[in-house]
Amino acid sequence: QVQLVQSGAEVKKPGASVKVSCKASGYTFTSYYMHWVRQAPGQGLEWMGIINPSGGSTSYAQKFQGRVTMTRDTSTSTVYMELSSLRSEDTAVYYCARVGEMATTGGAFDIWGQGTMVTVSS
Amino acid sequence: QSALTQPASVSGSPGQSITISCTGTSSDVGSYNLVSWYQQHPGKAPKLMIYEGSKRPSGVSNRFSGSKSGNTASLTISGLQAEDEADYYCCSYAGSSLRVVFGGGTKLTVL
Numbered sequence: 001q002v003q004l005v006q007s008g009a010e011v012k013k014p015g016a017s018v019k020v021s022c023k024a025s026g027y028t029f030t031s032y033y034m035h036w037v038r039q040a041p042g043q044g045l046e047w048m049g050i051i052n053p054s055g056g057s058t059s060y061a062q063k064f065q066g067r068v069t070m071t072r073d074t075s076t077s078t079v080y081m082e083l084s085s086l087r088s089e090d091t092a093v094y095y096c097a098r099v100g101e102m103a104t105t106g107g108a109f110d111i112w113g114q115g116t117m118v119t120v121s122s
Numbered sequence: 123q124s125a126l127t128q129p130a131s132v133s134g135s136p137g138q139s140i141t142i143s144c145t146g147t148s149s150d151v152g153s154y155n156l157v158s159w160y161q162q163h164p165g166k167a168p169k170l171m172i173y174e175g176s177k178r179p180s181g182v183s184n185r186f187s188g189s190k191s192g193n194t195a196s197l198t199i200s201g202l203q204a205e206d207e208a209d210y211y212c213c214s215y216a217g218s219s220l221r222v223v224f225g226g227g228t229k230l231t232v233l
Contacts, residue, residue: 044211045162046224047224050222095168100170104180105170106174107156107173108170108174109170112167114167115167
């Protein structure tokens, strides 16, 4: 079945970097864009950016420009999100979410990963 | 880019209907017919409930409906059930480069 499986929880110190993975299965990896969304404890969803797994092009939210890097590995059907210069405010659950087909989902986020908790603490 | 505006909370009794509003601007909700709504239960990933403002994905109950007028989108849940108690988020594409903006979320309580 179609699914996104993310890497496990991380604990990082302020100033460090974290790299979260999202492995896709059950569909053609390069045919669907992927977003990254985060959710701080008790807070709402926040869009971070999007990557085209086919060519690797990216678009990032202005808030994360310069700190976030999204990449992909087509050989393993995996996308990655790396966030640098971590601070306590980056403590959140990070989700990858697939962009569905326009015909059936209007490009909405149709499949989500299970989420990866990243804790930033000294 | 500012988040879309949603009420923090709404409530209703079983069997009743509720509506959640989502107000954006002419740069996002008002410009694109690409508003989606997501349901999120505690500790779970969000689930797509409505796309393109008013369409339901396969498997989503027809008790969920959506609409849009100008810069405001709305989600209506009819025949409220206990399992509808969750957080709901609206979302819109916003300009070029496939940028996205979410609403702040609305907590639905079924009394």
